[in-house]
Amino acid sequence: xxxxxxxxxxxxxxxxxxxxxxxxxxxxxxxxxxxxxxxxxxxxxxxxxxxxxxxxxxxxxxxxxxxxxxxxxxxxxxxxxxxxxxxxxxxxxxxxxxxxxxxxxxxxxxxxxxxxxxxxxxxxxxxxxxxxxxxxxxxxxxxxxxxxxxxxxxxxxxxxxxxxxxxxxxxxxxxxxxxxxx
Ligand SMILES: [Zn+2]
Ligand SMILES: [Zn+2]
Numbered sequence: 001x002x003x004x005x006x007x008x009x010x011x012x013x014x015x016x017x018x019x020x021x022x023x024x025x026x027x028x029x030x031x032x033x034x035x036x037x038x039x040x041x042x043x044x045x046x047x048x049x050x051x052x053x054x055x056x057x058x059x060x061x062x063x064x065x066x067x068x069x070x071x072x073x074x075x076x077x078x079x080x081x082x083x084x085x086x087x088x089x090x091x092x093x094x095x096x097x098x099x100x101x102x103x104x105x106x107x108x109x110x111x112x113x114x115x116x117x118x119x120x121x122x123x124x125x126x127x128x129x130x131x132x133x134x135x136x137x138x139x140x141x142x143x144x145x146x147x148x149x150x151x152x153x154x155x156x157x158x159x160x161x162x163x164x165x166x167x168x169x170x171x172x173x174x175x176x177x178x179x180x181x182x
Pocket of ligand 1 (some may be wrong): 008088094095096097099153154157158159
């Protein structure tokens with residue numbers, strides 16, 4: 001291959017790499033947003049914040065791919081109301097066959113970030129004075145509870161043979177017939 005072609009190919013790869021990495025969250029607080037401008041607006045003013053990342057890690061320590069969502073934030077008398085809808089995918093181990101499997105998560109929530117301690121909600125969120133809120137911890141918490149306690153690669157996963165460990169989704173073994181006979 002001529003040197004120039006090689007150079008171009010490398011450049012192209014680099015370009016692809018840069019392009020892809022754009023949506024990989026490197027920032028420590030990828031869901032931190034500036035909401036200062038909403039504070040002086042009349043009650044009822046709202047704004048949508050959209051997020052999209054190929055890869056993202058959220059607190060407590062949840063590794064997501066294909067993450068996206070929107071936070072609809074409205075100014076209310078008591079504070080800022082966040083109405084969020086977020087989706088993402090996590091890797092989990094199927095409890096029956098132990099294969100790694102993708103679990104698609106979706107969450108929808110409402111949280112109030114109160115102006116003062118006097119009207120905090122159950123979640124105890126108060127607007128920070130710097131005019132920014134980090135949605136990361138909240139979104140992470142809501143997504144974590146969506147992870148199934150017993151993930152399955154598919155509803156009818158047949159699991160592993162208790163005797164020889166064969167993956168019964170892919171093969172049968174002599175033991176299955178025996179167990180059924182017993
Ligand atoms: Zn399985
Ligand atoms: Zn077997």
